Amino acid sequence: MTPVIAAHGLTKRFGELVAVDGIDFEVAPGESFGLLGPNGAGKSTTMRMVGAVSTRSGGELRVLDLDPETHGPEIRSQLGVVPQEDNLDTELTVRDNLLVYGRYFGLPRRVCAERADELLEFAQLTEKAKVKTDDLSGGMKRRLTIARALINDPRILMLDEPTTGLDPQARHVLWDRLFRLKERGTTLVVTTHYMDEAEQLCDRLVVVDHGRIMAEGSPAELIRRYSTREVVELRFGSSRNAEAAERMAGVTERVEVLPDRVLLYADDGEAVVEKVLALGLEPTTSLVRRSSLEDVFLRLTGRSLIE
Ligand SMILES: Nc1ncnc2c1ncn2[C@@H]1O[C@H](COP(=O)(O)OP(=O)(O)O)[C@@H](O)[C@H]1O
Ligand SMILES: [Mg+2]
Numbered sequence: 001m002t003p004v005i006a007a008h009g010l011t012k013r014f015g016e017l018v019a020v021d022g023i024d025f026e027v028a029p030g031e032s033f034g035l036l037g038p039n040g041a042g043k044s045t046t047m048r049m050v051g052a053v054s055t056r057s058g059g060e061l062r063v064l065d066l067d068p069e070t071h072g073p074e075i076r077s078q079l080g081v082v083p084q085e086d087n088l089d090t091e092l093t094v095r096d097n098l099l100v101y102g103r104y105f106g107l108p109r110r111v112c113a114e115r116a117d118e119l120l121e122f123a124q125l126t127e128k129a130k131v132k133t134d135d136l137s138g139g140m141k142r143r144l145t146i147a148r149a150l151i152n153d154p155r156i157l158m159l160d161e162p163t164t165g166l167d168p169q170a171r172h173v174l175w176d177r178l179f180r181l182k183e184r185g186t187t188l189v190v191t192t193h194y195m196d197e198a199e200q201l202c203d204r205l206v207v208v209d210h211g212r213i214m215a216e217g218s219p220a221e222l223i224r225r226y227s228t229r230e231v232v233e234l235r236f237g238s239s240r241n242a243e244a245a246e247r248m249a250g251v252t253e254r255v256e257v258l259p260d261r262v263l264l265y266a267d268d269g270e271a272v273v274e275k276v277l278a279l280g281l282e283p284t285t286s287l288v289r290r291s292s293l294e295d296v297f298l299r300l301t302g303r304s305l306i307e
Contacts, residue, residue: 002065004029004156004187005050009059012045012211019045021211022059027156032188034202036195036293038303042211043191044084047160050189051081064155077105080149084160084191086141090134094125094144097133098151105152112151119147123177139170143177156187163197175200195293207293207300214300219293226299227291228254230269234276234283235261244281251275256298265295 003026012020020042027033035043048054049061052068052075061068063075088097095116102112120126123143128136136144142162149157162178163171178201182188190201198205199219207214207222215222236244238260245257252272254265266272269288276283298304 001028003027003062004064005033005189006062007046007050007059008061010046010049010056010061011058012042012049012054013057018211020049023206023208023211023213025206025213025216027187027189029155029187030185032182032190032201032203034189034198034205035191035208036193036198036202036205036297037191037208038193040210041193041208043193043208044160046208047081047158047189047191051079051158052076077152078155080152080154080157082142082145082149082157082159082162084164086145088133088141088144088148090132092133093130094133094136095120095129097144098148101148102151107152115151115153119150122150122180123147124173137170139166139173142166142170142174146174146177150181156189157181158189160191161193162190163192163194171197195297198293207297209301215296222293222296223291225296227295228252228265229267229291230265231289231291231295232264232266232269232272232276233261233285233287233289234264235285236281236283244283247279247281248276251279254299258304263295263298265291 005027008024009022010020011022035046037043049056049068050063052063052072055069064078066075068075089100092100098116098119099112102115120129123146125140125144128140133144163174166174178188192198202219204218206216215226217225241262242257245255245262248255248264252264252266256263264272273286273288
């Protein structure tokens with residue numbers, strides 16, 4: 001099957017700065033693909049090149065088997081784009097935002113109206129149809145931006161940090177909507193710096209840092225490859241963590257000291273806790289949890305994803 005996006009050695013420079021440093025990835029039709037990485041990793045820059053609104057400095061890029069350099073309009077007409085910052089027309093009503101956007105794509109008035117009503121339903125905004133967009137909550141604005149991005153029935157929906165800045169409840173509502181799209185077979189490309197979001201939404205992802213791809217795989221594969229099954233989190237008080245970590249060096253293969261806690265990586269967390277206690281150490285709190293993509297990122301870069 002031809003990939004809907006194929007990037008090889010894709011590069012973007014801003015003067016001296018290499019924002020995207022020769023990355024390779026492919027996205028298959030129907031897949032939910034993610035770029036996970038911290039601020040400044042080059043995620044938005046990559047999205048803008050795929051979205052044919054920014055030209056590449058080097059490498060190869062095909063989107064829907066077309067070159068964005070020469071076929072920008074054809075590509076843009078088949079993409080749905082949710083940019084990092086909402087750019088709704090705040091003076092218009094919710095429904096008019098959809099209609100105006102549909103007209104912009106050249107859709108007939110009747111088709112725009114039908115789709116707008118369907119999409120309002122999908123975005124759970126039917127009751128807000130006549131409200132001025134400025135009066136919506138952050139989560140509602142985000143859902144409206146997603147609805148708007150779907151008005152042209154796109155082949156790929158691109159979402160740049162879909163839930164950044166939203167409260168937990170609003171994030172879950174949004175995830176539920178995106179999950180429904182995924183179930184319907186919509187191809188999703190998502191960027192995020194939230195590991196839980198990547199785990200929720202992505203079939204496959206690349207971990208990016210400083211414009212480079214550090215690893216690629218499904219969330220489960222990445223965790224298997226770069227972490228252990230479980231992680232023990234111990235707190236000894238900020239001044240004693242490093243010293244305690246030294247004394248625990250032999251307990252597991254991998255020990256990480258963070259400012260507020262020590263992480264011990266092992267397949268059997270409880271067994272590790274017992275060994276620590278047997279050493280006579282007394283953590284103020286101890287927690288055994290499953291490994292997450294946060295642990296993968298820490299392993300790959302030596303840093304926490306959210307600093
Ligand atoms: N238009 C621009 N001009 C100059 N530098 C830019 C521009 N856009 C992004 N950058 C820089 O490129 C790097 C990657 O930015 P970005 O793609 O926005 O990262 P992310 O979306 O992962 O946070 C950053 O160092 C950023 O400051
Ligand atoms: Mg960004």
